[in-house]
Amino acid sequence: MQQIECQAVVLENQRLNEQTSILTLLAPVVATAARPGQFVNISCNHLLRRPLGIMDADPSTGQIKVGIRIVGDGTAWLASRQTGELISVLGPLGHGFELSKISRVITVGGGTGVFPLYFVQKWCYAQGVESIAVCGYRSKSESFLTDEYAVLSCQTLFASDSGDMDFAGNAGQALQSLLTDLPPQAGTVILTCGPKIMMQKIAEIARNSQLPCQVSLEERMACGIGICLVCACKIKAEAAGDSITHLRCCVEGPVFPAEVVEWSI
Ligand SMILES: Cc1cc2nc3c(=O)[nH]c(=O)nc-3n(C[C@H](O)[C@H](O)[C@H](O)COP(=O)(O)OP(=O)(O)OC[C@H]3O[C@@H](n4cnc5c(N)ncnc54)[C@H](O)[C@@H]3O)c2cc1C
Ligand code: FES
The missing domain is CATH 2.10.240 (Dihydroorotate dehydrogenase B (pyrk subunit); domain 3)
Known part of the structure; x- marks a missing residue:
């Protein structure tokens, strides 16, 4: 697998809210090689790099995007980078989602897991694979990428704990409700990324529904x-x-x- 360290140029820092940013980076080699579910390890103000899932990769422009939730010093530093700065990016890394022999994808993202699953939805759109997106947030005001998901996905279900989006409850409850009405289809797979407790629940729902499920661990x-x-x-x-x-x-x-x-x- 091709993995390389490069000096990526920050093209844009889109601040979504106080805690969340999307960085657009010029990193052509990463953009060309990246597959949905892979990540990059990015240098910051600490000795150790910080891993971030690849949210988007466009080989035609050489750009990648990463979504960042500020949880500590490293992510705060990364989320405050300015246009034109250089940061060292190692990637693409890891083993992404297995996307062969599928006819329908249901992505279930919670919190920052919503970011890397966007890349899956983009892949489905490009390949003409039917896709459904379930995204879980705390509240509408803390939600992100909803318009972008709506453009790519055949069906979306946005859940919030506070009850001010499509579905009142968490991503697991939203998935359960979705599956109740969804006609069975061979080749359906559930892909999930987010807090471990959420993914464990999604895995249980998938098992009970006899659907294959892949989880992205953090x-x-x-x-x-x-x-x-x-x-x-x-x-x-x-x-x-x-x-x-x-x-x-x-x-x-x-x-x-x-x-x-x-x-x-
Ligand atoms: C494969 C992978 C993909 C990831 N993708 C994303 C992404 O797309 N967007 C995003 O915002 N974050 C993502 N993360 C998490 C991100 O790497 C961490 O939030 C970051 O490293 C924290 O660095 P920090 O210096 O800000 O915080 P630190 O000071 O290092 O830690 C702050 C707090 O966050 C907790 N923490 C740190 N790293 C992790 C982790 N990996 N898992 C769970 N808790 C952690 C610590 O225990 C501590 O409580 C991903 C992690 C992995 C392993
Ligand atoms: S982070 Fe070093 S072996 Fe995985």
Whole structure:
């Protein structure tokens, strides 16, 4: 897999609200190689880079986008970059979503998970694959990308905890409600990204509905390229006698089939 470090130019910093920004970066090699579900590891004001899912990649312009929620020092630094600045980007990294042999995609995103799933929806639009987007937010005022999703997705369902969007409740409840009325179709897959507790619920709903599900895990990371083992995540072991094994989220993931993820330990 091609992964490369480049000095990316900040083309735009779109501040969505106090805590959230979208950076548009000129990074042609990343833009050409990136696949939905992959991430970049971006240098910041700390020794360690910060991993961010690729929200969009356009090989024709050489641009990529990343959505950033400020949770600490590194993301605050990244979200305050200005047009024309250079930042070091390593990527594209990791194993993205498996998108072969599918006829219908349901993406379920919560919080910052809404960002990387936009890339999936864009891929579906380009490939002519039917797509449904379920996005969960705290409230309408904290929501983002709703217009952009509406353009790409065949159907959208925006849920908010505060009850001021399409569906009152969380993304899991919204998915459950959607599936109740959705006609079955062979080749349907559920792809999810967001808080771990949400993805665990989505995986359970998918299992009960007998639909395949892929989850994008967000472990703490350091190197992002498989060397340091900081990102080890618990996976159900295939070998008899072992209950769990560990895989590197940054290389074997971040996307895994839901059924192999060990949630409970
Ligand atoms: C594959 C991958 C894709 C990601 N994609 C995005 C994205 O598209 N947009 C986005 O805003 N964020 C994303 N993240 C999370 C982002 O990397 C972290 O929020 C960031 O590294 C925090 O850095 P910081 O210096 O601001 O905060 P820190 O000071 O390092 O941490 C602040 C708080 O955030 C928690 N935290 C830090 N990193 C993580 C993590 N990986 N998972 C859960 N909690 C964490 C810490 O425990 C601490 O409580 C992704 C993470 C991974 C692993
Ligand atoms: S972050 Fe270093 S091995 Fe995954």
